[in-house]
Amino acid sequence: MAEIVIRNLRKEFGSFVAVQDSTFTVGDGEFFMLLGPSGCGKTTTLRMIAGLELPTSGQILLDGKDVAQSRASARDIAFVFQMFALYPHLNVRRNISYPLVSQGMGRADVRRRVAEVAKILKIEDILDRSVGGLSSGDRQRVALGRAIVREPKAFLMDEPLGALDAEFREHMAEELRALHDRMGATTVYVTHDQLEAMQMGDKIVVMNHGVVEQWGTPQEIYDRPATMFVAGFIGSPPMNFVHFDATLEPGADSVRLSGHKVPIPRIAEGVSGRKLVLGVRPEHVALSDDGAYRGRVVATEYLGTTQIITVETANGTIKARVPSSQAARVGETMALSFNTATLSLFDAGSGHALAVDRAARRAEREQNAHG
Amino acid sequence: MSGYSITEPTLAQKWIAGVLVVGYALLTILPLIWIIATGFKSPSDAIAYPPKVVFEPTLEGYVNLFTTRTRMSPEALEEIGPPETWYDRIVRQYDMVISGPSRYGERFLNSVVIGFGSTFLSVFLGTLAAYAFSRFKVPLKDDLMFFILSTRMMPPIAVAIPIFLMFRQLGLSDTHLGMILLYTAVNLSLSVWLLKGFIDEIPVEYEEAALIDGYTRFQAFYKVVLPQATTGIASTAIFCLIFAWNEYAFAVLLTSGTAQTAPPFIPTIIGVGKDWPAVAAGATLFLVPVMVFTILLRKHLLRGITFGAVRK
Numbered sequence: 267m268a269e270i271v272i273r274n275l276r277k278e279f280g281s282f283v284a285v286q287d288s289t290f291t292v293g294d295g296e297f298f299m300l301l302g303p304s305g306c307g308k309t310t311t312l313r314m315i316a317g318l319e320l321p322t323s324g325q326i327l328l329d330g331k332d333v334a335q336s337r338a339s340a341r342d343i344a345f346v347f348q349m350f351a352l353y354p355h356l357n358v359r360r361n362i363s364y365p366l367v368s369q370g371m372g373r374a375d376v377r378r379r380v381a382e383v384a385k386i387l388k389i390e391d392i393l394d395r396s397v398g399g400l401s402s403g404d405r406q407r408v409a410l411g412r413a414i415v416r417e418p419k420a421f422l423m424d425e426p427l428g429a430l431d432a433e434f435r436e437h438m439a440e441e442l443r444a445l446h447d448r449m450g451a452t453t454v455y456v457t458h459d460q461l462e463a464m465q466m467g468d469k470i471v472v473m474n475h476g477v478v479e480q481w482g483t484p485q486e487i488y489d490r491p492a493t494m495f496v497a498g499f500i501g502s503p504p505m506n507f508v509h510f511d512a513t514l515e516p517g518a519d520s521v522r523l524s525g526h527k528v529p530i531p532r533i534a535e536g537v538s539g540r541k542l543v544l545g546v547r548p549e550h551v552a553l554s555d556d557g558a559y560r561g562r563v564v565a566t567e568y569l570g571t572t573q574i575i576t577v578e579t580a581n582g583t584i585k586a587r588v589p590s591s592q593a594a595r596v597g598e599t600m601a602l603s604f605n606t607a608t609l610s611l612f613d614a615g616s617g618h619a620l621a622v623d624r625a626a627r628r629a630e631r632e633q634n635a636h637g
Numbered sequence: 638m639s640g641y642s643i644t645e646p647t648l649a650q651k652w653i654a655g656v657l658v659v660g661y662a663l664l665t666i667l668p669l670i671w672i673i674a675t676g677f678k679s680p681s682d683a684i685a686y687p688p689k690v691v692f693e694p695t696l697e698g699y700v701n702l703f704t705t706r707t708r709m710s711p712e713a714l715e716e717i718g719p720p721e722t723w724y725d726r727i728v729r730q731y732d733m734v735i736s737g738p739s740r741y742g743e744r745f746l747n748s749v750v751i752g753f754g755s756t757f758l759s760v761f762l763g764t765l766a767a768y769a770f771s772r773f774k775v776p777l778k779d780d781l782m783f784f785i786l787s788t789r790m791m792p793p794i795a796v797a798i799p800i801f802l803m804f805r806q807l808g809l810s811d812t813h814l815g816m817i818l819l820y821t822a823v824n825l826s827l828s829v830w831l832l833k834g835f836i837d838e839i840p841v842e843y844e845e846a847a848l849i850d851g852y853t854r855f856q857a858f859y860k861v862v863l864p865q866a867t868t869g870i871a872s873t874a875i876f877c878l879i880f881a882w883n884e885y886a887f888a889v890l891l892t893s894g895t896a897q898t899a900p901p902f903i904p905t906i907i908g909v910g911k912d913w914p915a916v917a918a919g920a921t922l923f924l925v926p927v928m929v930f931t932i933l934l935r936k937h938l939l940r941g942i943t944f945g946a947v948r949k
Contacts, residue, residue, distance in 0.1 A: 318845050339851040351842035355864040365850035412850075 268329040268419040268452055269294045270315060275324035275334075277310050284310040286476040288324070292420075292469070295450045297443065299467035301457055303499070307476040309424055312456045316345050316422050328419060344413035346423040350405045352397040352412070359393040362411045369416075383415045386445070402430050406438060410445070420452040427462065439466055460500050464488065472496045491610060494617040497545045503574060506551070508544040508581045509614060513537065517623065521611075524580040526559040529606045532623040537613065542620075545610035548574060551586035553594060557601025563594050577602060669924075675917035683913040698914025700724045702741050702906065702922075706733040741919060744902040748882060749926065750813055751898055755820035756878040760870055762821070763828030764836075768858060770829065771836040772844075782830070789826045794886050801890055811896050819891070820881040827880075828873045835869025836862065871937035875930065882927050899923050 270292040277285040285307040292298040300308040313319040315326055317338030326334040333341050344365075352361050359380055366376045384390045387407045392400065397408060406426065413421055426442070427435045443466050446453055457463050463470050464484045472479045472487060472495070480492040491497035497505040512521055516536040520529045521544065530544070553575060561579035568590060575586045575594050584602060594600065611620045646654070675683050677694040706728055709717075717734065720726040728735055770778060800819065801810070809815030839862060847857035863870075889901040903919040906912055 316845075316849060318848065338845075338848045339853070341849075343849065345846065345849045347842045347846060349840060349842060351840065351846040353843060353846075353861060364847075368847075368851040368856075412846075416850075 269327075270420060270452065270454065271325070271327035272311070272315070273325040273327070275311065275314060275326065276322045277307070277314060277319060278322045283476055285314070285321075288471075288473075288478045290471050290478060290481045292452060292454055295452055296468045297446050297466060298452075298454045299457060299463040299470045300454060300473065301460060301463040301467075301470050301499075302473035302479075304458055305475075306473040308456045308458075308471075308473050311473070312422050312424055312454060315420075315454060316343060317341050318345075342416075342418050343420045343422055344416055344418040346409050346413050346421065346426045348425040348428045350409040350429070352405060352408055354398060357394055357396050358389065358400070358408050361397060361408055362393075362415050365412060365416045379415055380411075383411045386414070386448075387411050403434055403438060406430065410442075414445075414449065414451070420454065423453065423455045425457055426455070427457075442466070460502075464500070472499060474499075489608065490619070490622075491545070492619055494543060494545070494612045494614075497610060497612070497619075501547060503548050503585050503587075505545045505547050505610070506584045507612075508546065508579075508584065510542055510544065510581060511540070512542050513539050514542075523559060528559065528604060530609050530611060531607060533611060534621040534623045537620065541614035543612040543614045544604075545612060545619075546584070546604050547608060548585045548587040550605040550608045551584060551588075552603045552605070553577070553586055553588055553592065553600045554603065555601065557603055559603070560599050560601050563596050563598045563600060565596060566594055672917050673921050676914055676921045678914050678917075680912060680914055683917070684911065695727070695914075696724070697727050698912070698916075698918040700727050701912055701915040702918045703739050704728070704735045705737050705739050706731075707736040708733050739906075740902065741899070741906075744897055744899045745923070747813065747892075747896055748898040748900075748923070751816045751820065751896070752878055752882040752926075754813070754817040755824060755881045756874055758817065758821040759824035759828045759877045760832075760874050763825055763832050763873065764863075764866070764870060766825075766829045767832035767836050768862065770833050772841065782833070785826045785829055788823075793823060797886065797890050800887070804891060811892050811894055813896050816888070816892065816896055816898070819887055820884060823884075824877040824880055828877055831873045831876070832866070832869055835866050835873075839865050868937045871934040875934055878930060879927060 272288055272290050272292075275285055275288040276283070288307075288311055300311060302308045310319060314321045314334075317333070317336065317340075321334050324334060325332050328341060328343070353364065356364065362380050362383060363376045366379060371379075380393070381390070384393055387410060389404060389407050389411065392404060392408075397405065400408065406429075409426070427438055430438055439462060455466070467484055469482065470484055470487050471481045474495045480487055480496045487496060488500055491500065491505070494507065498507070508523060510521065510523055514521070514533060514537050516534060517532055518530075518536070519532045520527050521542070522528070523544070528544070549572075559579070561577035561584065563575055564578045564583070565576040567574040567576075571590060572587050573590045573592075573594075575588060577584050577586060577600065579602065586602070588594070611622075612618065613620060674692075676698045677696070678689070678692050679695050679697055682689050682692045704724070709732060711732070714729070714732060714734070720729045725735065769775060770782060775781065804810040804815050804819075807815075809818070843861045843865070844854075844857040847861045848854065852860065883900060884898075885900045888898045892898065892901065899919070900923075903916055903923065906915045906919060
């Protein structure tokens with residue numbers, strides 16, 4: 267298994283720049299997610315790691331060795347395709363043994379390795395079947411089998427659950443994560459499904475328009491989005507954006523929304539006369555009867571234990587996730603308050619988050635936890 | 638899975654469909670039956686009016702097809718003695734003796750060599766070209782594809798004179814190599830277009846999987862793409878063979894002695910004594926190789942014709 271370091275990776279297709287300047291590191295044994303909307307460059311990045319596309323510039327270090335310009339077959343990695351790409355003219359056993367045969371491994375060893383893999387994936391009973399008649403779940407397992415049989419340096423997966431139906435997907439995601447934990451294999455996994463990424467990944471890279479927007483653990487990405495894009499892409503319903511204009515001194519710890527003072531985490535840098543955006547996740551909005559900052563309820567969605575309440579305020583619509591037990595009727599006016607420590611502040615022009623005074627935020631967190 | 642009509646046809650509809658199908662089958666098979674039957678008729682039966690449906694079969698046509706004969710005076714015949722074999726006997730009815738084999742066998746062999754040779758070349762080159770067009774970034778790809786197709790838009794006879802002159806300069810006139818090259822050139826456009834369609838349908842992920850599994854580009858093509866393209870290759874081969882096998886115009890113009898194929902030869906048989914049964918026999922035998930080839934590849938051909946129509 268290996269560490270994969272991506273440095274200043276760039277890919278152009280003619281005049282179109284698919285990946286601009288990606289830099290991130292996939293740690294040894296990590297389950298690493300490349301997340302983003304379609305066309306963001308995540309699949310191109312994966313294909314460059316695999317060697318199916320050659321980068322225009324930049325480095326791909328696999329175990330410390332730059333493989334950016336070497337052939338796919340020379341990289342010792344395995345790839346699981348979205349449509350599985352099982353060889354239709356071969357049966358399950360021969361599909362799985364294909365990469366071993368290509369390395370010139372002896373027949374007895376191939377048989378033994380295929381048997382081991384079949385046992386891990388619980389597909390021993392279908393080894394001699396043709397791949398044509400298999401269910402999508404079994405095809406998925408065979409595709410995984412073909413990948414793990416080689417014991418490669420890393421696994422690359424391009425939306426491997428995308429072709430499965432929703433019900434089975436959940437199950438397969440668990441199975442995949444369990445398999446990863448057992449084998450400790452470095453895995454790079456491409457998905458456009460933020461839930462899948464949060465649920466399975468150790469680390470996530472969020473990409474948009476060929477640019478790495480943020481790179482971190484699921485918690486970091488959820489709690490401290492680096493850009494408005496990440497904030498809006500992760501979470502359902504997405505983070506509320508409250509637009510306002512302000513001039514803030516470094517160390518400021520509150521902003522004014524339509525004349526009402528709203529406390530924020532202490533910011534490290536100052537801004538003057540700029541359009542700003544206050545980001546607040548729906549679960550961090552509290553609704554009550556008393557308070558100065560008020561809005562009118564325009565819709566409620568019942569979700570079982572929680573409900574989503576849409577409130578019209580002077581600064582736009584805000585969605586709040588509150589317990590279902592809380593009474594809220596459409597047309598009512600309610601007061602809103604935000605969980606200060608969780609708020610994000612963005613520069614509307616650049617879309618980037620304003621740096622927060624970390625020490626202050628931590629202190630506030632602890633205070634919140636104890637209070 | 639499918640997009641078929643769900644209503645069950647009524648009995649009347651089934652009958653109408655049946656009658657239409659049988660009618661069409663008869664229409665297409667009748668000339669074939671006529672040719673095959675004529676091959677077994679005697680020359681007088683062959684030109685009898687009204688046509689004879691019931692007749693006494695004879696192998697005269699086949700004997701005449703394969704032999705050259707000389708008419709002899711009764712005295713000379715007496716000198717030779719009575720006929721010894723069944724074919725001698727047939728010929729002797731007309732006071733003739735067999736003087737040697739005809740050139741039919743030779744012409745037939747020419748057809749086999751040129752037909753299968755050019756088919757192999759067209760499909761071989763066509764597969765490689767189609768694969769490249771399908772998978773690689775080729776500059777001016779669309780224009781090149783159109784250019785390749787455009788060679789098929791004019792009647793071949795339009796270029797017969799230039800080709801004739803070119804062949805004479807190059808010493809390719811009346812050679813097997815010349816005819817193989819010519820038919821390959823004509824068939825290549827068809828084979829590139831057909832095969833590109835088939836190869837486009839094969840997902841590129843199969844090759845990518847093979848590349849990652851440690852194969853080179855050519856091994857991936859050979860071990861993964863080719864097995865999946867067999868249907869396309871088989872149906873393309875049939876179309877190419879049928880063209881090369883039946884081609885008449887070029888063969889008449891460019892071959893005479895050594896490399897003449899059967900199509901221009903068969904009509905020349907008629908020259909000696911309105912020998913329709915021999916012509917029919919020649920045509921019947923000429924059908925056999927293509928029929929066998931087509932029947933062998935029939936399964937593929939059917940899928941080839943309907944490809945793209947039904948999605949898996």
